[in-house]
Amino acid sequence: MMSSTKTERDGWTSWLHPSSSKVGVVLIHEIFGHDDYIETVAADLAREGFWAAAVDLYRGKHATSLEEGFKLRSSLTPEDATAAVASASKILGERIDEGAKVGSMGFCMGGGFALQAACDLGLGFCVDYYGSIAIADDVSRLKGPVLLILGSDDERVTPWAYQQFFPAAVKHKKRVELELYPNARHAFHRPGWEGHNPRAAADAWEKTLGFLSGLA
Numbered sequence: 001m002m003s004s005t006k007t008e009r010d011g012w013t014s015w016l017h018p019s020s021s022k023v024g025v026v027l028i029h030e031i032f033g034h035d036d037y038i039e040t041v042a043a044d045l046a047r048e049g050f051w052a053a054a055v056d057l058y059r060g061k062h063a064t065s066l067e068e069g070f071k072l073r074s075s076l077t078p079e080d081a082t083a084a085v086a087s088a089s090k091i092l093g094e095r096i097d098e099g100a101k102v103g104s105m106g107f108c109m110g111g112g113f114a115l116q117a118a119c120d121l122g123l124g125f126c127v128d129y130y131g132s133i134a135i136a137d138d139v140s141r142l143k144g145p146v147l148l149i150l151g152s153d154d155e156r157v158t159p160w161a162y163q164q165f166f167p168a169a170v171k172h173k174k175r176v177e178l179e180l181y182p183n184a185r186h187a188f189h190r191p192g193w194e195g196h197n198p199r200a201a202a203d204a205w206e207k208t209l210g211f212l213s214g215l216a
Contacts, residue, residue, distance in 0.1 A: 004039060004054070012087040013060075014053040015039060016095070017046035021216050024051035024092030024102040025127075026085050026117070028110030030190065031069035033062040037190060038107075044205075050212055051096055053088040057081055057113070073109060078116055078134075085117035101215050103144060105208075106131055108187050118142060125215055127208055130186055132160045136168035145175040147211045149204045151184030151197070179207050 004015040014026075015034070025045055029038040034056040042052035057076055063069035089102045096102070103125030106114035111131020116138065118126035125144040130151060139146075148165070150158045158180070169176045181188065181204065185195035189204060 004042065007053070007091055009091055010083065010087040012084040013056045014084075014088040014091060015042065015056070016091065017042045017052040017054075018095065019046040019049050019051045021049045021051070022096055022099045022101055023049075023212055023216050024053065024089070024096050024100055025212070026088040026092065026102065026104045026114070026123075027052050027054040028081070028085065028104065028106030028113050028117075029054065029057065030106075030108045030110055030187070031063065031066065031073050033058040033069070033072065035062060038110075041107075045212075048209055048212075049216075051092055053092050055084045055088045057084055078113075081113040082117045082120045085113070085123075086121055089121065089123065101125070103127070103215075105129075107189060115139075115146065118144065118146070125211075127211065129189055129204070130154055130157045132157050132165070136164035137172070139165070139168050139174050140172040142172075142174045145177065145211075145215075147177045147179070147208065149179045149189075149207070150181070151186060151188045151195075151200065152180060152182045153184060154186040157186060177211065179204060 042054040045052040101124040104114035105127035107129040111128040119138040122143040181200035184197045184200040188197040189201040
């Protein structure tokens with residue numbers, strides 16, 4: 001894994017990557033768990049000037065297959081995920097200190113948890129890579145902007161976004177930025193995944209950095 005500092009608070013572990021700006025990102029992993037991929041994303045964020053704290057929702061466990069991942073996922077409750085994000089956001093707020101702007105970011109399962117936590121905790125922003133939440137009207141509690149990144153060929157999350165999320169965001173007058181990538185499947189950002197789309201992933205990353213830079 002990339003170099004990071006293990007921090008524990010409220011029974012949750014986060015891997016902290018310090019940086020220089022006032023923007024802090026609570027990073028939430030995919031269904032496979034806290035792994036090299038999510039640590040690489042956290043390290044990349046830190047190199048770009050943003051603090052990052054990658055939470056470990058599975059408490060040290062990892063999945064080597066989707067089947068294992070779904071079993072680990074079933075042991076989590078939405079409250080668990082929100083509590084883990086709250087723990088990491090407190091750590092970031094204390095480390096960054098005055099003027100901190102802390103938000104959430106995640107991929108797939110983690111994207112959904114990131115969005116839910118942004119709603120429940122009133123975070124400063126959210127970057128959601130193809131993740132959904134159960135009750136779209138929860139966006140009424142959003143305090144900051146959302147960047148939603150989708151693939152056109154994602155047969156589950158993209159229809160949800162257009163049929164439920166965007167109508168709710170319009171209804172509750174929330175700021176949402178959308179990046180929709182043609183010929184991109186679910187989890188297109190993850191290297192080594194069968195649906196990985198390098199071109200879309202690289203562009204989505206640039207859009208993510210631009211969004212975060214606009215918050216500073």
